[in-house]
Amino acid sequence: MTELFTSGARVQTSRMDPPHHTRLPRYARGAFGVVVECEGAYPRPDDRARGLAAVPEPVYSVRFAAGDLFGEGDHVVTIALWESYLCLVDEEVR
Amino acid sequence: MSGDHDHTGGSLAARVRHVEALLQQRGLVDARELDGALEAFLTRSSPANGARVVAEAWVDESFCDRLLENANSAIDELGLSMGGGLQQQRLKVVANTEELHNVVVCTLCSCYPIALLGPSPTWYKSEAYRSRVVRDPRGVLADFGFDLDAAVRVSVWDSSAESRYMVLPRRPAGTDSLDRATLASIVTRNGLIGVAPV
Numbered sequence: 001m002t003e004l005f006t007s008g009a010r011v012q013t014s015r016m017d018p019p020h021h022t023r024l025p026r027y028a029r030g031a032f033g034v035v036v037e038c039e040g041a042y043p044r045p046d047d048r049a050r051g052l053a054a055v056p057e058p059v060y061s062v063r064f065a066a067g068d069l070f071g072e073g074d075h076v077v078t079i080a081l082w083e084s085y086l087c088l089v090d091e092e093v094r
Numbered sequence: 095m096s097g098d099h100d101h102t103g104g105s106l107a108a109r110v111r112h113v114e115a116l117l118q119q120r121g122l123v124d125a126r127e128l129d130g131a132l133e134a135f136l137t138r139s140s141p142a143n144g145a146r147v148v149a150e151a152w153v154d155e156s157f158c159d160r161l162l163e164n165a166n167s168a169i170d171e172l173g174l175s176m177g178g179g180l181q182q183q184r185l186k187v188v189a190n191t192e193e194l195h196n197v198v199v200c201t202l203c204s205c206y207p208i209a210l211l212g213p214s215p216t217w218y219k220s221e222a223y224r225s226r227v228v229r230d231p232r233g234v235l236a237d238f239g240f241d242l243d244a245a246v247r248v249s250v251w252d253s254s255a256e257s258r259y260m261v262l263p264r265r266p267a268g269t270d271s272l273d274r275a276t277l278a279s280i281v282t283r284n285g286l287i288g289v290a291p292v
Contacts (some may be wrong), residue, residue, distance in 0.1 A: 025201050027228065040184055042256045059255045061186075070229050077228050077250035080255030085187050 197288030
Protein backbone atom coordinates (compact mmCIF):
# COMPACT_ATOMS: atom_id res chain seq x y z
CA MET A 1 0.00 0.00 0.00
CA THR A 2 1.58 3.27 -1.11
CA GLU A 3 0.67 6.21 1.06
CA LEU A 4 0.26 9.56 -0.65
CA PHE A 5 0.90 11.67 2.46
CA THR A 6 3.60 11.68 5.12
CA SER A 7 3.41 13.04 8.66
CA GLY A 8 3.46 16.83 8.68
CA ALA A 9 1.93 17.17 5.19
CA ARG A 10 -0.57 20.02 4.83
CA VAL A 11 -3.84 18.77 3.37
CA GLN A 12 -7.30 20.05 2.55
CA THR A 13 -10.44 17.94 2.90
CA SER A 14 -12.95 17.58 0.09
CA ARG A 15 -15.64 20.29 -0.14
CA MET A 16 -18.11 17.91 -1.78
CA ASP A 17 -21.29 16.69 -0.11
CA PRO A 18 -21.75 13.26 -1.71
CA PRO A 19 -25.27 11.83 -2.21
CA HIS A 20 -24.20 8.66 -0.36
CA HIS A 21 -22.80 7.64 3.01
CA THR A 22 -19.40 9.08 3.88
CA ARG A 23 -17.22 9.36 6.97
CA LEU A 24 -15.92 12.83 6.25
CA PRO A 25 -17.80 14.78 8.93
CA ARG A 26 -19.63 17.82 7.61
CA TYR A 27 -17.92 20.18 10.07
CA ALA A 28 -14.58 19.27 8.49
CA ARG A 29 -15.49 19.81 4.82
CA GLY A 30 -13.04 21.93 2.85
CA ALA A 31 -10.86 22.40 5.93
CA PHE A 32 -7.08 22.72 6.08
CA GLY A 33 -5.18 20.40 8.41
CA VAL A 34 -1.88 18.60 9.04
CA VAL A 35 -1.32 14.83 8.76
CA VAL A 36 -0.32 13.35 12.13
CA GLU A 37 0.19 9.75 11.06
CA CYS A 38 -1.16 6.94 8.90
CA GLU A 39 -3.49 4.69 10.92
CA GLY A 40 -3.45 1.79 8.46
CA ALA A 41 -5.51 0.90 5.40
CA TYR A 42 -9.20 0.04 5.39
CA PRO A 43 -11.94 -0.32 2.75
CA ARG A 44 -13.77 2.96 2.17
CA PRO A 45 -17.16 3.05 3.91
CA ASP A 46 -18.47 5.20 1.02
CA ASP A 47 -18.02 2.16 -1.26
CA ARG A 48 -19.01 -0.53 1.23
CA ALA A 49 -22.28 1.24 2.04
CA ARG A 50 -23.20 1.16 -1.67
CA GLY A 51 -22.22 -2.48 -2.12
CA LEU A 52 -19.28 -1.54 -4.36
CA ALA A 53 -15.97 -3.38 -4.40
CA ALA A 54 -13.87 -1.71 -1.72
CA VAL A 55 -10.10 -2.06 -1.61
CA PRO A 56 -8.11 -0.99 1.46
CA GLU A 57 -7.16 2.69 1.32
CA PRO A 58 -4.86 4.52 3.76
CA VAL A 59 -6.52 6.33 6.67
CA TYR A 60 -4.75 9.26 8.33
CA SER A 61 -5.11 11.10 11.61
CA VAL A 62 -5.40 14.71 10.49
CA ARG A 63 -5.15 17.59 12.96
CA PHE A 64 -7.17 20.77 12.55
CA ALA A 65 -7.05 24.02 14.50
CA ALA A 66 -10.48 24.79 15.95
CA GLY A 67 -10.23 28.28 14.47
CA ASP A 68 -9.96 26.77 10.96
CA LEU A 69 -13.04 24.57 11.54
CA PHE A 70 -15.35 26.83 13.51
CA GLY A 71 -13.83 30.31 13.33
CA GLU A 72 -13.21 30.20 17.08
CA GLY A 73 -11.62 28.12 19.81
CA ASP A 74 -7.99 27.55 20.87
CA HIS A 75 -8.09 23.73 20.80
CA VAL A 76 -7.24 21.20 18.09
CA VAL A 77 -9.42 18.42 16.67
CA THR A 78 -7.88 15.24 15.25
CA ILE A 79 -10.07 13.37 12.76
CA ALA A 80 -9.42 9.99 11.10
CA LEU A 81 -9.89 10.41 7.34
CA TRP A 82 -9.57 8.21 4.26
CA GLU A 83 -6.93 9.26 1.75
CA SER A 84 -9.43 10.07 -1.01
CA TYR A 85 -11.09 12.68 1.25
CA LEU A 86 -7.83 14.65 1.18
CA CYS A 87 -5.63 16.55 -1.23
CA LEU A 88 -2.18 17.97 -0.70
CA VAL A 89 -1.94 21.72 -0.16
CA ASP A 90 0.80 23.74 -1.77
CA GLU A 91 2.15 26.00 0.99
CA GLU A 92 2.76 28.80 -1.53
CA VAL A 93 -0.89 28.89 -2.58
CA ARG A 94 -2.16 29.16 0.94
CA MET B 95 -24.50 12.44 4.08
CA SER B 96 -22.43 11.96 7.20
CA GLY B 97 -25.37 13.23 9.25
CA ASP B 98 -27.32 10.05 8.47
CA HIS B 99 -24.76 7.87 10.19
CA ASP B 100 -26.63 7.34 13.41
CA HIS B 101 -26.22 4.11 15.36
CA THR B 102 -28.66 5.16 18.04
CA GLY B 103 -31.68 5.38 15.70
CA GLY B 104 -34.55 2.95 16.14
CA SER B 105 -34.73 2.18 12.40
CA LEU B 106 -31.22 0.75 12.40
CA ALA B 107 -32.06 -1.50 15.37
CA ALA B 108 -35.10 -2.73 13.43
CA ARG B 109 -32.95 -3.46 10.38
CA VAL B 110 -30.44 -5.37 12.50
CA ARG B 111 -33.26 -7.46 14.00
CA HIS B 112 -34.58 -8.15 10.50
CA VAL B 113 -31.18 -9.30 9.22
CA GLU B 114 -30.70 -11.40 12.35
CA ALA B 115 -34.09 -13.06 11.79
CA LEU B 116 -33.23 -13.83 8.15
CA LEU B 117 -29.88 -15.34 9.14
CA GLN B 118 -31.60 -17.55 11.70
CA GLN B 119 -34.37 -18.53 9.29
CA ARG B 120 -31.80 -19.75 6.78
CA GLY B 121 -29.88 -21.62 9.43
CA LEU B 122 -26.75 -19.47 9.02
CA VAL B 123 -26.57 -18.46 12.67
CA ASP B 124 -27.93 -19.97 15.83
CA ALA B 125 -29.73 -17.53 18.15
CA ARG B 126 -28.18 -19.07 21.27
CA GLU B 127 -24.73 -18.98 19.71
CA LEU B 128 -25.20 -15.28 18.88
CA ASP B 129 -26.44 -14.45 22.38
CA GLY B 130 -23.52 -16.40 23.83
CA ALA B 131 -20.96 -14.48 21.74
CA LEU B 132 -22.52 -11.12 22.66
CA GLU B 133 -22.76 -11.98 26.33
CA ALA B 134 -19.16 -13.21 26.44
CA PHE B 135 -17.97 -9.98 24.77
CA LEU B 136 -19.95 -7.73 27.11
CA THR B 137 -18.87 -9.71 30.19
CA ARG B 138 -15.24 -9.23 29.20
CA SER B 139 -15.83 -5.54 28.37
CA SER B 140 -15.45 -3.27 31.37
CA PRO B 141 -13.88 0.03 32.37
CA ALA B 142 -11.90 -2.11 34.85
CA ASN B 143 -9.84 -3.23 31.83
CA GLY B 144 -8.98 0.34 30.84
CA ALA B 145 -8.22 1.13 34.48
CA ARG B 146 -5.78 -1.80 34.66
CA VAL B 147 -3.99 -0.54 31.56
CA VAL B 148 -3.69 2.95 33.08
CA ALA B 149 -2.41 1.65 36.44
CA GLU B 150 0.24 -0.42 34.65
CA ALA B 151 1.30 2.62 32.59
CA TRP B 152 1.58 4.71 35.78
CA VAL B 153 3.87 2.25 37.58
CA ASP B 154 5.90 0.95 34.61
CA GLU B 155 7.47 3.65 32.45
CA SER B 156 8.61 1.29 29.70
CA PHE B 157 5.10 -0.23 29.48
CA CYS B 158 3.78 3.33 29.18
CA ASP B 159 6.16 4.00 26.26
CA ARG B 160 5.06 0.77 24.54
CA LEU B 161 1.40 1.62 25.16
CA LEU B 162 1.70 5.03 23.51
CA GLU B 163 3.72 3.56 20.63
CA ASN B 164 1.55 0.50 19.89
CA ALA B 165 -1.42 0.11 22.21
CA ASN B 166 -2.70 -3.16 20.71
CA SER B 167 0.50 -5.07 21.42
CA ALA B 168 0.92 -3.41 24.84
CA ILE B 169 -2.55 -4.41 26.10
CA ASP B 170 -1.89 -7.93 24.80
CA GLU B 171 0.84 -8.11 27.48
CA LEU B 172 -1.96 -7.73 30.06
CA GLY B 173 -4.10 -10.40 28.41
CA LEU B 174 -6.46 -7.78 26.91
CA SER B 175 -7.49 -7.38 23.29
CA MET B 176 -9.46 -5.13 20.95
CA GLY B 177 -10.80 -8.21 19.15
CA GLY B 178 -14.19 -8.53 20.79
CA GLY B 179 -15.11 -11.56 18.69
CA LEU B 180 -15.11 -9.45 15.53
CA GLN B 181 -12.15 -7.92 13.73
CA GLN B 182 -9.24 -6.56 15.80
CA GLN B 183 -9.59 -2.78 16.03
CA ARG B 184 -6.65 -0.43 16.19
CA LEU B 185 -6.32 1.22 19.59
CA LYS B 186 -4.54 4.52 20.11
CA VAL B 187 -3.85 5.71 23.64
CA VAL B 188 -3.36 9.46 24.07
CA ALA B 189 -1.63 10.74 27.20
CA ASN B 190 -2.65 13.75 29.25
CA THR B 191 0.23 15.92 30.46
CA GLU B 192 0.59 19.12 32.46
CA GLU B 193 0.28 21.08 29.19
CA LEU B 194 -2.18 18.95 27.19
CA HIS B 195 -5.59 17.43 27.87
CA ASN B 196 -7.22 14.89 25.53
CA VAL B 197 -10.91 14.13 25.09
CA VAL B 198 -12.55 11.50 22.87
CA VAL B 199 -15.75 11.64 20.78
CA CYS B 200 -17.34 9.99 17.77
CA THR B 201 -19.21 12.81 16.00
CA LEU B 202 -20.69 10.45 13.37
CA CYS B 203 -22.14 7.87 15.76
CA SER B 204 -20.78 6.47 19.04
CA CYS B 205 -17.53 4.59 18.30
CA TYR B 206 -15.55 3.86 21.42
CA PRO B 207 -13.19 1.11 22.76
CA ILE B 208 -15.94 -1.04 24.35
CA ALA B 209 -13.54 -3.84 25.35
CA LEU B 210 -11.62 -1.44 27.62
CA LEU B 211 -14.37 0.98 28.71
CA GLY B 212 -17.48 -1.22 28.82
CA PRO B 213 -20.72 -0.21 27.05
CA SER B 214 -20.75 3.53 26.35
CA PRO B 215 -22.73 5.91 28.57
CA THR B 216 -25.92 7.42 27.09
CA TRP B 217 -24.51 10.94 27.07
CA TYR B 218 -21.60 9.76 24.89
CA LYS B 219 -24.13 8.86 22.16
CA SER B 220 -26.15 12.07 22.54
CA GLU B 221 -26.26 14.72 19.79
CA ALA B 222 -25.47 17.32 22.42
CA TYR B 223 -22.11 15.78 23.42
CA ARG B 224 -21.15 14.76 19.89
CA SER B 225 -21.82 18.13 18.31
CA ARG B 226 -20.59 20.35 21.14
CA VAL B 227 -17.37 18.73 22.30
CA VAL B 228 -15.55 19.32 19.00
CA ARG B 229 -16.59 22.98 18.95
CA ASP B 230 -16.42 23.91 22.63
CA PRO B 231 -14.57 21.21 24.61
CA ARG B 232 -13.82 23.52 27.56
CA GLY B 233 -17.53 24.33 27.88
CA VAL B 234 -18.45 20.63 27.80
CA LEU B 235 -15.80 19.78 30.39
CA ALA B 236 -17.16 22.58 32.59
CA ASP B 237 -20.64 21.00 32.30
CA PHE B 238 -19.08 17.82 33.69
CA GLY B 239 -17.79 19.89 36.61
CA PHE B 240 -14.24 19.78 35.28
CA ASP B 241 -12.68 23.23 35.22
CA LEU B 242 -9.57 22.83 33.16
CA ASP B 243 -6.78 25.37 33.72
CA ALA B 244 -6.91 27.89 30.85
CA ALA B 245 -3.18 27.31 30.23
CA VAL B 246 -3.72 23.62 29.41
CA ARG B 247 -4.16 22.98 25.67
CA VAL B 248 -7.10 20.80 24.60
CA SER B 249 -6.94 18.08 21.96
CA VAL B 250 -10.18 16.42 20.77
CA TRP B 251 -10.06 13.03 18.99
CA ASP B 252 -12.94 12.23 16.62
CA SER B 253 -13.20 8.44 16.03
CA SER B 254 -14.48 8.86 12.48
CA ALA B 255 -12.75 5.78 10.99
CA GLU B 256 -11.40 2.44 12.24
CA SER B 257 -9.23 3.47 15.21
CA ARG B 258 -10.51 3.71 18.77
CA TYR B 259 -9.00 6.16 21.23
CA MET B 260 -8.51 5.98 25.00
CA VAL B 261 -7.16 8.72 27.25
CA LEU B 262 -4.29 8.00 29.63
CA PRO B 263 -5.09 10.33 32.55
CA ARG B 264 -2.38 11.99 34.62
CA ARG B 265 -1.43 10.15 37.78
CA PRO B 266 -2.79 12.08 40.77
CA ALA B 267 -0.29 13.52 43.25
CA GLY B 268 0.21 11.58 46.49
CA THR B 269 -0.31 8.13 44.94
CA ASP B 270 3.34 7.01 44.91
CA SER B 271 2.86 4.33 47.55
CA LEU B 272 -0.27 2.77 46.02
CA ASP B 273 -0.17 -0.64 44.36
CA ARG B 274 -1.57 -1.42 40.90
CA ALA B 275 -4.97 -2.64 42.13
CA THR B 276 -5.55 0.45 44.28
CA LEU B 277 -4.41 2.75 41.47
CA ALA B 278 -6.78 1.01 39.05
CA SER B 279 -9.65 1.52 41.49
CA ILE B 280 -9.34 5.31 41.27
CA VAL B 281 -9.51 5.38 37.46
CA THR B 282 -13.00 6.18 36.15
CA ARG B 283 -14.65 5.61 32.79
CA ASN B 284 -15.13 9.36 32.38
CA GLY B 285 -11.41 9.80 33.03
CA LEU B 286 -10.66 7.35 30.20
CA ILE B 287 -12.90 9.36 27.83
CA GLY B 288 -11.31 12.61 29.01
CA VAL B 289 -14.33 14.38 30.53
CA ALA B 290 -13.03 14.09 34.10
CA PRO B 291 -9.67 14.23 35.83
CA VAL B 292 -8.51 11.20 37.85
